Amino acid sequence: MKVSLFITCLCDIFSTNVGKDTVEILERVGCEVDFPELQTCCGQPAYNSGYLKDSKEAMKQMMRAFRDSEYVVGPSGSCVGMLREYPEVFAGDPDWEEPAKELAAKSYELTQFLVDVIGVVDIGSTFKGRVTYHPSCHMTRILGVKDAPKALLQQVKGVELVELPIAEDCCGFGGTFAVKHAAISEQMVSEKSQHVSETNAEFLVGGDMGCLLNIGGRMAREGKKVEVMHITGILNYRQ
């Protein structure tokens, strides 16, 4: 199966290991991976801030970048969720409605792709540790991916998975929200950090790097020792 990696700008620049792990995981389950270099950012920062026109520029670039791809797979529920909304954004646009529909139809978040398209839950990983999982809002509510990440984590040998209290609550990231309304965002992320502490987990795992940088950044500031990892870090781990 041919898969184009959608790296997301955050993982391209900041959390590059997520991309490396994603490539290796996809190859391990038998995919032929390529990386279209024309890709940039999904458009979400501008779209969610109300800059429709500016966001469309980014979206068009993404449609150009992935025009020839069979599948587009990315390690983020939020960014893939954005791709899936392109058809609504370009509804009625004679030039872009079709490409938008095409891209949305072939785009998947990584865990969703593994479980729903490839049909695997056990990819032979081993990882020792007490892990709690934060289901990011856009992964679950926008993209509708609720079970796949947990199903995969449960199959990792050595992982002790513990429930995060009120897991579905937003961590306060929300893209530009974290900067624009930093004071409110701080309250939200502090509460999330508190919930993570209550689990006594050594590792906090999630499928969206934005949320993880937010929670991890807060916990580091609070001097907490919990290690924050993208789910790909665990799925690509073998001891």
Place this chain on the structure above:
Amino acid sequence: MSIKIGNAPFESRVQDGIKNDFMRKAVSSAQGRFRSGRLVAAEELGNWEEWRTLGEEIRSHTLENLDYYLEQLSDEVSKRGGNVFFAQTAEEANEYIKEVVKKKEAKKIVKSKSMVTEEIGLNHALEEVGSEVIETDLGEWILQLDEDPPSHIVTPALHKDKGQIRETFAVKKGYDKSDRPEELALFAREQLRQEFLQADVGITGCNFAVAESGAITLVTNEGNARLATALPDTQISVMGMERIVPTWEELEVMVSLLTRAAVGQKLTSYVTSLTGTRLEDEVDGPEEFHLVILDNGRSKILGTEFQAALHCIRCASCINVCPVYRHVGGHAYGSIYPGPIGAVLSPLLDGYDDHKELPYASSLCGACTEACPVKIPLHEMLIRHRQIIVERENKAPKTEKMMMKGYAKWASSPAAYKMSTKVARPALKLWTKDESISSGPGPLKGWTDSRNFPAPSKQSFRAWYKERQKGGSYNGNPK
């Protein structure tokens, strides 16, 4: 009071909220109760998603045919001896009600809880003509004694704890007992019963008006609406023009959704339906009945992309699950309609000038949309509001606009983008220590005031990928 409450700027209201530990504890524990209550009630009902779809269908059908149902409602109310008044604005509604009250020479008016009368500032208007208005919902009564605006649309005094309530009763009404909720409630009930008996006019809101029968339905926890409608001789109900259902059958569905979504009850304690004036063989009910149907900006929403906001049945589910609301409280919104629905509705009804911050007071987590029993896409509407604020109202900050222009250039040019992956790290080098930024420049500062930000990686992913194609490898994890 009107839709807007207070004049403090948004940021300072938020700070007030965040610093108010009392309020936050009260709100947080209430949210916890509501949340689990709602989930249990929804599960007991079974097929919650199908119920939501049904609720949405009923609401959108009704709104699509609003003219027809309003006319039917009006005819039915008139047939049963009631008077119907269509008010375009808050002022028109208040004037009409003042006239009725003046004609009756009413000294005392009892009111059951109603957001729409808050919206038009009715109490204030009635005091102008010298009538005493008494709120009979416990929460509303507390707020009235305290001259405090509501902070929640179902439990208006949610921000107060029992100690504060005891204090209010003691200062305003000479209460001298404990702060046990039962004792407080008993005291309130005794006080309010007296008022009911002496009242000349009863005023209520309306949860749903049934078009086919002209019945006004009120859903309450305390049964005070029943008294407010049964005892006084003159009855006035005020309703938003969208609060209508075609028949009793749809009413049943909507009440089921409302009570479960609101507080997780199968049925709120009291569902009261009021049909016209007292008939010869009836023992109670009003001699005179007025129905005031309020537009106040609603018809402007019809036919727009925001029409679904009029589907709202004021259950407060979206408020009860909202993490922003939990941390800042209802008053921070500066509108009698707080939380996600308030952030959607306030600018629509009352303009962007006073409410332009509200659409941004959300992380767009979508918890509201998921909870809404009539499936209003609340977080999408917030984005739409932001678009209007940026593009039509031109109210966005200049620096933000410039940044977004820059963003568009960056994200539409692979070359510029690629360059940024190279220069991000050196650009932030000054602020970087141990691969982490703890006090960042410009817009990063908001973030780094309370949390660390990572330094850009030494090598971007795309650079690594290029190398890998030439035979490089990834050695991040033990294999």
